[in-house]
Every structure is written in structure tokens, then in C-alpha cells.
């Protein structure tokens with residue numbers, strides 16, 4: 001039996017480059033792999049599975065003979081090109097937000113709802129948003145145990161969530177503020193030191209926190225905040241789940257964190273929650289604050305799981321838990337989740353052809 | 355009528371130095387001012403109200419003739435010395451956490467409960483914790499309007515909350531990580547660059563967020579988290595208020611922020627909340643995210659008010675609001691609140707003596 005052919009659309013981007021690392025280090029599911037990007041990248045070559053591969057331009061023909069196409073490109077590019085890839089016979093796994101909330105598109109985090117990939121009426125499967133993916137892996141086992149009713153969320157999102165430009169901007173700003181020990185102690189002096197180059201952010205990120213990520217959505221909420229609500233509901237299959245999120249950018253390179261207050265139908269205990277999480281797929285429990293063990297971006301970056309800790313039962317509500325979660329937004333939040341979905345499809349194809 | 359005599363205990367510390375700035379720039383309420391610190395600081399002199407003053411060592415005699423003594427020193431120093439100052443005839447305003455929760459000590463944020471200073475059975479008035487003070491100024495007018503029932507809080511606390519050593523540590527770490535554009539993109543590489551010098555923090559703070567501040571308290575909660583609960587209840591006079599807080603340190607020099615989800619007895623509207631906050635004492639409303647207006651530490655630092663914005667009614671609960679608050683933890687969170695209380699006492703003394 002021949003192994004399936006994979007296309008990686010957006011192979012030159014920041015999610016794409018993590019994708020190539022993952023394809024090179026995970027158990028191989030693929031025959032041919034095609035690396036695709038914009039016409040700007042033609043002439044480049046990239047390494048994947050130890051082989052040097054030329055980058056191909058995005059055209060309809062590039063999908064001929066492709067079984068699975070992973071899209072790690074801006075929303076508008078996915079929106080236009082994913083249906084074309086499907087029309088050429090590929091199944092698409094899309095990492096943008098273009099298709100996530102369409103009822104005919106399954107939204108998948110494999111540790112939580114992998115069976116949802118089986119029904120894909122328009123040939124497209126969506127991969128969850130970075131903050132949602134890291135969080136939902138920890139919430140699903142707690143939901144199974146106690147019955148989730150409500151989430152109150154506050155995020156600590158890193159610069160790389162805004163792509164390579166976000167990372168470069170933070171490093172540039174850090175170089176400007178480092179060394180001047182007066183910065184951050186007088187109003188406006190960080191603004192002055194950073195200057196006008198804010199990159200993709202609405203304000204300086206170095207020595208600051210910026211309580212705004214994404215685009216304006218409804219009634220004062222940002223698009224990032226509503227993604228957390230809508231995607232959590234869809235992935236868990238809980239259309240009435242109450243969700244209030246505040247999304248905040250912090251001066252961290254990679255690794256999104258989230259402070260979670262979760263209310264359940266049943267009474268909870270911190271030990272019961274730890275027990276439910278200890279063997280949960282995709283979760284690593286780091287919960288011993290007195291020994292300095294709690295989830296942090298500097299440890300979670302470059303790793304696959306969601307790091308979960310600071311588990312406490314609410315003092316004033318026996319049905320509520322507080323916890324803190326950190327995940328690598330480029331991995332579980334993007335490339336890893338997408339490649340896991342693609343591998344589910346590869347397994348299905350392999351079964352079908354035997 | 356002679357103006358009252360003031361002692362500033364801890365004048366050489368980081369809160370103390372902001373205190374001297376405030377005493378130099380606010381309307382003057384004081385006759386003699388005595389600057390007090392440890393024996394280590396004897397021989398130093400500091401400027402206050404344009405005058406050069408010698409630092410006096412902390413002794414019982416230093417309080418003879420003092421009307422009001424402000425304490426900006428570690429808990430243990432307050433605990434020992436505040437009663438001695440009282441025995442010498444002074445009224446003490448203490449900025450440490452030593453006395454805040456004692457039933458016989460009023461805990462005061464003047465914008466919210468200034469009348470509480472009038473009853474001080476043991477001669478001590480406590481000033482609120484930095485995060486609580488900034489937050490409660492915004493919550494009190496909303497409580498008056500809608501009746502507060504529950505707070506879910508996630509903080510973004512700055513390095514200066516851990517004193518001058520915290521500030522120095524963050525600057526040292528920033529100097530070490532700036533310039534290396536690979537840092538923050540691989541697990542552990544920030545730890546390696548920062549090295550072992552963590553100062554007062556349990557982990558590197560540069561390019562990181564640390565979900566632990568204060569000391570271990572009960573059942574996995576930190577002392578900082580319980581202060582938010584206990585002090586909010588006491589200041590608002592709501593002993594049954596439900597509070598769950600997660601306290602997180604972020605790489606910001608000065609300015610504590612807090613994401614608030616507040617549940618009320620009555621239905622709320624975002625516009626009604628804005629209206630209640632627009633003229634509230636000590637509050638500045640910055641709530642136009644599409645024009646880049648939201649509360650941030652780089653703007654709030656060095657200013658007196660609590661900056662409040664990102665006001666949204668919960669999508670799933672007409673009685674709940676989400677908002678974001680930033681305040682200068684060295685001012686409203688410490689020196690400013692303390693000096694405001696001291697000024698209330700000065701006014702009372704002035705009235706009594708006429």
C-alpha cells in the first residue's frame with residue numbers, strides 16, 4: 001500500500017517551520033510531501049525529513065494527487081484556496097479561523113474530539129485556535145468528571161501568536177529598552193524608548209501588558225475573546241457553556257498562558273482534579289508551587305503538552321476550580337494540532353486502502 | 355494652630371521614596387516631618403518639600419511629639435514598632451500587611467471607605483494591598499450601582515511589587531536576554547541566559563510570566579491571592595463576597611493590572627458601568643479599544659488614578675461584567691493611599707484643635 005501524499009501550504013511561515021520540524025521528528029505517515037507557499041517563495045528550498053525540498057507556488061495543480069493538505073496561511077488565503085484543494089481531491093486541515101465556526105466543518109483537538117474528523121461534508125477539517133487548544137485539553141477531562149458549566153478566562157498571550165513579525169517586534173523593542181534602568185518607572189518613557197515601530201501590536205509590548213488581541217468584534221469584545229467562547233462550546237459540544245474571556249498580550253516570545261476559573265455541575269476537589277489530569281492525554285501536571293513547580297512559558301516552549309498547575313478549589317464555591325495552563329502556541333496551538341489531525345486522516349486512508 | 359508632626363518610617367525604601375515625592379508635590383498638611391529608617395541608614399539625608407533632612411534611626415523616642423506616623427517597612431518591623439509609636443502618642447498608618455485583617459484595625463481606601471478612619475481603637479489604621487487598592491476603587495461605584503456578589507480576578511503584577519530588589523532583578527535579566535533573538539523559542543534557554551540570580555522571584559521574570567506571588571497560604575492559594583479576597587470583603591463591608599483570584603507576576607517594572615469578572619445582584623449594562631465610573635473619585639476611564647485606548651502599565655505608571663477600561667457585559671449573564679484595571683502599585687497601591695489616609699488624620703487633628 002502506498003503512503004498518502006501530503007501538501008504543507010504555508011511551509012515558509014512561522015507555523016510552517018515548526019510543522020517541518022514536527023514532520024521530521026514524528027513517526028512518519030507520509031509518502032511524498034510537497035511544500036507550498038506564495039509565488040514570493042519560489043526558488044527557496046527547505047529541509048523536511050532530512051531531505052531538501054523546493055518550495056512550490058500555490059496553484060490548483062499543486063494539489064493533484066495530494067491526499068491531505070495542511071493550510072498554515074492567513075484566513076483569506078485559506079478561504080480562497082481550501083475549496084480548490086478539495087476540488088482537486090485533497091482533504092484539507094486548516095489552521096486559520098476561516099472555517100472553524102461553519103456548522104459543516106468539524107473543529108478538532110484530537111485529545112478531546114478526534115471522532116469528529118470522520119464527518120467532513122465539505123472535505124475540510126479545522127484546527128482550533130492556539131489559546132483554545134492548549135486550554136481545552138485540560139478542561140475536557142475535568143468536564144468528563146464534573147460537568148463543565150462556565151469558564152472565566154484571562155490570557156497571557158505571547159508575541160509569536162502574531163507571527164514572525166510579532167517575535168521580531170518584541171526582540172527589537174527589548175533591545176531598545178534593555179540597559180536603561182529608568183524605563184518603566186515614569187509614565188510614557190517606555191513609549192518614547194520604543195518609538196513608533198509597534199509591529200502587529202496596538203501598543204509597545206516590552207515592559208508592558210496589552211489588553212487587546214485580534215480585531216474588534218461585538219459589543220467591546222475582541223475576536224480572540226469570542227474565539228475562546230465559540231470554539232470551546234463547539235469542541236466540547238456544549239452550546240450553552242458560559243464563557244467570558246479577557247485576552248491580553250504579554251512580553252513573552254512563545255507560550256500562551258491562561259488563568260482559568262471553571263464552574264461545574266458537581267462538587268469538585270483539587271485532588272480529584274489532579275487525578276483526572278494526571279493521566280489525561282496531552283497534559284503534563286506541574287503543581288507544587290512551594291517547590292517552584294507551576295506552568296510557565298519558558299518551560300512549555302518547544303514541548304508538546306499543555307502544562308497545567310495551580311489547581312485550587314474555590315474558597316466560596318465547592319463547584320468551582322481555579323487553575324493555570326501554559327502551552328506552546330506554535331505547537332499544540334498550531335502546527336502540532338494540525339499535524340495530529342492530518343495523521344488521523346492518514347490512518348483512515350491507510351485503513352481504507354487495506 | 356500648629357500643623358501636625360509627621361514621621362515617615364521606611365523613608366529610604368522604594369515606597370518611601372515615592373512617599374517623599376508625594377509629600378513634596380501635594381498640598382502641605384504638615385509641620386515638622388521626620389524621616390526614619392534602620393540604623394543602617396543613619397548618616398544619610400534625603401530631600402522632602404525642598405529641604406534636606408537627616409535620616410533618623412528607628413527608636414521609641416523618635417515618635418515623641420509625632421501626631422501621625424506612616425510605616426512603609428516590612429511586616430515584622432511594623433508589627434513590632436507600630437504599637438510603640440502609638441504608646442508614644444502617634445496615630446499609625448501602616449502600609450504593611452501586619453494589621454490589615456485585625457478586627458480592631460480599620461482597613462482604608464479613602465475613595466471607598468474614608469469614614470472608617472474615625473474608629474481606630476488601637477491607634478492603627480491599615481492601608482490596603484497594592485492590587486486590592488487599585489481594583490477596589492473601580493469596583494466600589496459599580497457595587498453602589500448594581501450590588502457586588504462575586505469577583506473572579508487574574509492579576510498581571512509588576513516587579514516593583516517585590517521592592518527595589520524586584521526592579522533591579524528585572525532590569526538585570528532584561529540586559530541578559532536582550533539581543534539574543536533565539537531566546538524564548540526553545541525550552542529552558544531563558545533559564546540558562548538568566549542564570550541563578552532570580553532575586554525575590556521563584557523563576558526568571560524576563561520573557562516569562564510567573565503564576566506565583568507572595569507566600570504559600572491555605573490549600574494551594576498564595577498569600578497575595580487571599581489578600582485580594584479578604585481585603586476586598588473588609589473594605590467593601592461584604593463578608594460573604596465570593597472572590598477567586600490568580601496572582602501572576604509579569605515582566606513589567608511598575609504598574610499592576612487585573613482582569614476582573616464581576617457578578618452583581620442586578621442586571622448591568624456596559625454603558626451604565628461606564629457612567630458610574632466616569633465621575634468616580636480616583637478613576638480614569640480609558641475604554642475605546644479601536645482607537646488603542648485601554649489601561650496599560652506604561653501609561654498608568656507615575657500617575658495617581660486607577661485606569662479602567664475594556665468594559666463588557668458578559669455574553670451569557672446579564673448580571674456580569676468583564677473589565678481591565680491598571681494602577682501604579684507604588685502610588686495608589688502604596689505611598690499614595692497611605693499619605694491620603696494620613697491627610698485625613700491631619701484634617702481631623704486640625705478640626706479638633708480649632
Ligand SMILES: NC(=O)c1ccc[n+]([C@@H]2O[C@H](COP(=O)([O-])OP(=O)(O)OC[C@H]3O[C@@H](n4cnc5c(N)ncnc54)[C@H](OP(=O)(O)O)[C@@H]3O)[C@@H](O)[C@H]2O)c1
Pocket residue numbers: 009010011012013014015016036037038039040041058072073074075077095096097128129130160161162163164329330333334
Ligand atoms: N502563530 C500562531 O500562534 C498561530 C496559532 C494558530 C493559528 N495560526 C494561524 O496559522 C496561520 C499562519 O500563521 P503564521 O504565524 O505562520 O504566519 P506567517 O509567519 O506570516 O506565515 C504565513 C504563511 O502563509 C504564506 N502565504 C501568505 N500569503 C499567501 C498567498 N497569497 N499564497 C500562498 N501562501 C501565502 C506565506 O508564504 P510566503 O513566505 O511565500 O509569503 C507563509 O508561508 C494563520 O492563519 C494564523 O492565524 C497561527
Ligand SMILES: NC(=O)c1ccc[n+]([C@@H]2O[C@H](COP(=O)([O-])OP(=O)(O)OC[C@H]3O[C@@H](n4cnc5c(N)ncnc54)[C@H](OP(=O)(O)O)[C@@H]3O)[C@@H](O)[C@H]2O)c1
Pocket residue numbers: 363364365366367368369370390391392393394395412426427428429431449450451482483484514515516517518683684687688
Ligand atoms: N512595593 C509595593 O508595591 C508595595 C505596595 C504595597 C505595600 N508595600 C509594603 O510597603 C512596605 C515597604 O515596601 P518597599 O517595597 O518600600 O520595601 P523596601 O524598598 O525594601 O524598603 C524597606 C524600608 O524599610 C526600612 N527597614 C527595613 N528594616 C527595618 C528595620 N529593622 N528598622 C527600621 N527600618 C527598616 C528600610 O530602611 P533601610 O533603608 O535603612 O534598610 C527601608 O526604608 C512593605 O511592607 C511592603 O509589603 C509595598
